[in-house]
Amino acid sequence: MVWHQRLMPPDSSELGAIVHGPVILARATNVVVALRSIVAFSTGLDLSIVAVAWGAESDAMKLEFTSPAEIDPANGRPHPTRVQGERLVLRTLDESVPQPLPHRSTEAFNQIPGSYRREYLFVIRPLPSVTELRLVTAWTNIGLHSTKSGLALPPLAKIREAIIPLA
DSSP: OOOOGGOOOOOOOEOOOEEEOEEEEEEETEEEEEEEEEEEETTTEEEEEEEEEEEHHHHHHHHHHHEEEEEETTOEEEOOOOOOOOEEHHHOOOSSSSOOEEEEEEHHHHHSTTEEEEEEEEEEOOOOSEEEEEEEEGGGGGEEEEEEEEEEOHHHHHHHHHHOOOO
16 A cells, blocks of 8 residues: 555554455445545554545545634634534444544645645554444535445454554
8 A cells, every 4th residue: 555654653662463455335326435444553444435436525625624714803813614514524323333433634746736635544443342433424514424334353352463563
């Protein structure tokens, strides 16, 4: 997998194990959110996500990250404003699994005219012991309603065996 510089995996003394491959998590008209991979480290899971939108939905998605800044009258510096609505939501359905936390996101390189693509890295800490990771994905202000998915994971013992220490 090619990692964009800002989405590099954590500095670690181990090579993570790939525990799940590419799959579409949610789809709506002109919007797709997909999982590139889940990499397991002894400390938890890294979920690499890509969101792509076309047409009017791409404009709405891009606005979430390029909204005009207001000038702060106190110091004269730009103060970014938030567009109404909610950004990409990714959460687990199991109470025993910690919620994924957004770690990083970046605009994808080589944008195609008429579309907008964003790359994300979510983390789940600590490493969960479930064999099915049940997720909900949504981005309501660009038309992507809550979509549930279940991702099969290897047993925890096999995951721990597959992680390769570097030292």
